[in-house]
Amino acid sequence: MKKLIALVLSLALCMMAASVLADIVICQNKVEITAAMQDFAKLYTEKTGVGVKVITGGGSSDYNTVLKAEMASGREPDIWVIEGPTGYELWKDKIADMTGEEWTKYTAAAYMDGDKVVGFPVAVEGYGLAYNADILAKAGIDPKTLTNVDAYKAAFEKLDSMKSELGLDMVVSMVAGTVPGMTWVTGLHNFNVYLTLGNARNDTTYIDQVLAGKVDEARFHEYCQYVDLLFKYSTQDMLLNGTQDAQLAAFANGKAAFYHQGNWMDPSLVQLNPSFEIAYAPHAFLHEDTDGILVNPPSWYVVNANGNKDEAIAYLNYLATSEDGADYMVNKAAMVPAFTNVTLTPSTPLSKSVMEWNAAGKTYDWQQYKLPDGFGMGTLGPIYELLAQQAIDVDTFEIMMKDAIAGIAK
Amino acid sequence: MTSKQRRQLTEVLFLLPTIIAFIMVIIIPFIYGIFYSFTDWQGTGTYSKMVGFENYKVIFTEPAFLHSFLKTLEFTVINIITVNVVAFIISLLVTSEIRGRNVYRAGFFVPNLIGGIVLGLIWQFIFSSILPAVGQAIHWDLLSKSLLTSKDTVMFTMVTVNTWQYAGYIMLIYVAAIQNISKSVLEAAEVDGAKYWTRITRIQIPLMANAFTISLFLTLTNSFKMYDVNVALTNGGPVGVFMNKPVQSSELLALNIYQTAFKYNNMAQGQAKAVLFFVVLTVFSIIQVSYNKSKEVEA
Numbered sequence: 220m221k222k223l224i225a226l227v228l229s230l231a232l233c234m235m236a237a238s239v240l241a242d243i244v245i246c247q248n249k250v251e252i253t254a255a256m257q258d259f260a261k262l263y264t265e266k267t268g269v270g271v272k273v274i275t276g277g278g279s280s281d282y283n284t285v286l287k288a289e290m291a292s293g294r295e296p297d298i299w300v301i302e303g304p305t306g307y308e309l310w311k312d313k314i315a316d317m318t319g320e321e322w323t324k325y326t327a328a329a330y331m332d333g334d335k336v337v338g339f340p341v342a343v344e345g346y347g348l349a350y351n352a353d354i355l356a357k358a359g360i361d362p363k364t365l366t367n368v369d370a371y372k373a374a375f376e377k378l379d380s381m382k383s384e385l386g387l388d389m390v391v392s393m394v395a396g397t398v399p400g401m402t403w404v405t406g407l408h409n410f411n412v413y414l415t416l417g418n419a420r421n422d423t424t425y426i427d428q429v430l431a432g433k434v435d436e437a438r439f440h441e442y443c444q445y446v447d448l449l450f451k452y453s454t455q456d457m458l459l460n461g462t463q464d465a466q467l468a469a470f471a472n473g474k475a476a477f478y479h480q481g482n483w484m485d486p487s488l489v490q491l492n493p494s495f496e497i498a499y500a501p502h503a504f505l506h507e508d509t510d511g512i513l514v515n516p517p518s519w520y521v522v523n524a525n526g527n528k529d530e531a532i533a534y535l536n537y538l539a540t541s542e543d544g545a546d547y548m549v550n551k552a553a554m555v556p557a558f559t560n561v562t563l564t565p566s567t568p569l570s571k572s573v574m575e576w577n578a579a580g581k582t583y584d585w586q587q588y589k590l591p592d593g594f595g596m597g598t599l600g601p602i603y604e605l606l607a608q609q610a611i612d613v614d615t616f617e618i619m620m621k622d623a624i625a626g627i628a629k
Numbered sequence: 630m631t632s633k634q635r636r637q638l639t640e641v642l643f644l645l646p647t648i649i650a651f652i653m654v655i656i657i658p659f660i661y662g663i664f665y666s667f668t669d670w671q672g673t674g675t676y677s678k679m680v681g682f683e684n685y686k687v688i689f690t691e692p693a694f695l696h697s698f699l700k701t702l703e704f705t706v707i708n709i710i711t712v713n714v715v716a717f718i719i720s721l722l723v724t725s726e727i728r729g730r731n732v733y734r735a736g737f738f739v740p741n742l743i744g745g746i747v748l749g750l751i752w753q754f755i756f757s758s759i760l761p762a763v764g765q766a767i768h769w770d771l772l773s774k775s776l777l778t779s780k781d782t783v784m785f786t787m788v789t790v791n792t793w794q795y796a797g798y799i800m801l802i803y804v805a806a807i808q809n810i811s812k813s814v815l816e817a818a819e820v821d822g823a824k825y826w827t828r829i830t831r832i833q834i835p836l837m838a839n840a841f842t843i844s845l846f847l848t849l850t851n852s853f854k855m856y857d858v859n860v861a862l863t864n865g866g867p868v869g870v871f872m873n874k875p876v877q878s879s880e881l882l883a884l885n886i887y888q889t890a891f892k893y894n895n896m897a898q899g900q901a902k903a904v905l906f907f908v909v910l911t912v913f914s915i916i917q918v919s920y921n922k923s924k925e926v927e928a
Binding site: 592604 | 672753757774775777778863864865866867868869870875876877888891892893894895
């Protein structure tokens with residue numbers, strides 16, 4: 220009897236240990252795919268016996284804060300996400316060199332430091348103004364014509380005048396509030412439209428100016444007018460109070476014709492079963508035509524050189540080259556993979572649209588992550604909110620934005 | 630070794646684990662913290678140079694920090710008053726003869742057991758979704774917009790949530806103090822014809838002075854250090870304008886320090902703010918405690 224109890228106890232202990240101990244710890248920033256990622260991790264554990272634990276920060280909580288806390292606590296993750304040069308510079312000393320690893324053969328989007336391959340592209344992501352094709356058709360607007368701000372102005376006006384007919388609460392589902400933590404939409408993604416729209420992918424003219432504390436006056440003026448336009452055709456309640464879920468719900472339930480978010484919202488979008496066609500139109504804020512959406516690997520996985528390096532790289536290789544990995548990226552997480560060996564096409568609407576724009580080569584770069592830490596969300600974000608509160612007008616908005624940008628150079 | 634010496638040695642040995650732990654987790658980080666506030670440390674690796682009082686100079690000219698400081702004082706004053714008034718009233722209620730007073734005691738205390746983050750998110754939902762829906766249904770303008778999105782009402786929401794959470798805890802201290810007052814004093818007063826109000830103001834409150842000392846101290850430090858409810862409920866928002874700069878209108882000091890250190894990755898400056906925060910809080914607490922101590926009486 221005693222032996223039996225001992226056996227049961229030790230078995231229980233073993234099982235507990237197996238479930239608690241993880242060989243690879245991943246710290247990542249996409250709340251939307253946490254469940255899919257955990258399922259893939261479980262599958263990986265079943266196939267290889269290597270335990271994987273996923274820690275998530277992001278959405279309304281701040282990923283970088285979570286990561287810094289994990290690092291500071293001494294439980295350094297084996298794989299984590301960097302979002303560009305700021306993240307890379309910050310953790311450079313800890314990041315492993317992955318040059319020549321198997322996955323690097325299948326992508327052109329790896330994060331490079333000179334000739335060294337250091338980052339595994341998580342996906343390709345894109346954003347523009349997603350539109351409800353049914354509503355646009357009913358209002359007689361051809362989305363193909365939405366390539367300059369004058370076309371948008373006319374379209375917004377027309378939709379606004381037909382609101383009750385079309386069952387709309389607002390024309391654009393847009394968020395800008397600090398209380399629900401949405402300043403990344405304005406201070407980072409929307410601001411990037413100013414930085415790169417119309418430019419070649421590696422052109423850094425405007426970000427270099429901003430980092431030197433300056434803006435291109437004429438272009439910036441047009442940009443500010445565009446922000447004002449978007450805000451005017453949203454509702455104040457959505458702008459200030461709207462969470463990521465509320466913003467999505469308004470669009471998915473047909474209460475808004477346009478939606479300012481990227482294809483990372485697909486997993487949540489399909490859960491709401493939208494009954495209409497969806498695709499992206501460009502963030503065309505200039506009077507001249509700009510026909511393209513903003514596409515980039517938004518983030519890369521990097522591997523901890525001091526951690527469980529070989530296991531971590533093996534995991535990434537499996538992710539990029541196996542059928543399970545492709546299935547997870549495309550079908551489960553609804554991402555657009557950055558790998559040429561993946562032949563599956565996404566079935567979800569936003570990702571599909573991103574893939575089409577990407578295949579047509581009509582894309583602009585993401586450069587918002589070259590801004591200093593906290594600048595986009597913490598310094599610019601509040602100014603957008605002031606405009607949304609109507610506490611300032613668009614001219615004051617322009618002055619305050621320039622003032623904040625001038626502060627970078629100090 | 631005499632028995633006295635041996636005794637002293639034993640005492641020291643028994644204290645040693647606690648002292649070591651205290652030095653490791655409080656004293657050393659504290660000294661490090663003060664030291665880093667004079668450097669340009671960025672939080673990873675080591676600092677590159679000493680900058681003297683530069684970090685302190687910068688924070689005194691930063692609108693966001695000065696604004697947070699004033700807001701923290703405002704929040705602390707309002708919150709101390711509401712928490713203590715509410716706690717005192719409900720402690721009178723649950724020590725009176727009403728039925729089910731034990732249920733009330735437990736009920737008032739329970740919010741204190743919920744973590745600040747959870748509580749902040751629950752109340753955020755109440756303020757941003759439920760109350761506006763009620764307000765719109767009964768056509769009451771004040772409620773029909775979320776109270777969290779106006780800088781005039783956001784302070785009220787934080788005080789409400791903190792009072793709801795903390796009054797039950799302070800109530801327990803008052804209840805203990807009220808029960809400690811000897812029945813004979815109160816009975817004597819009643820026989821002499823003292824009314825209920827007179828008994829409270831002239832007998833109960835003076836005899837509970839030590840409970841006020843501790844309650845005011847706890848609410849002072851708790852309000853001043855307010856962080857979890859702040860971050861979960863309002864995230865510092867909405868935005869206001871202060872000294873011609875946009876500032877987060879409900880960002881209290883602890884949150885401001887955290888944002889400086891982690892969001893802007895400016896560890897040394899965050900540390901300088903934290904040192905200043907410590908000094909100010911210590912001074913306020915000493916003033917408050919010594920004032921309250923002077924009011925305490927023995928029965």
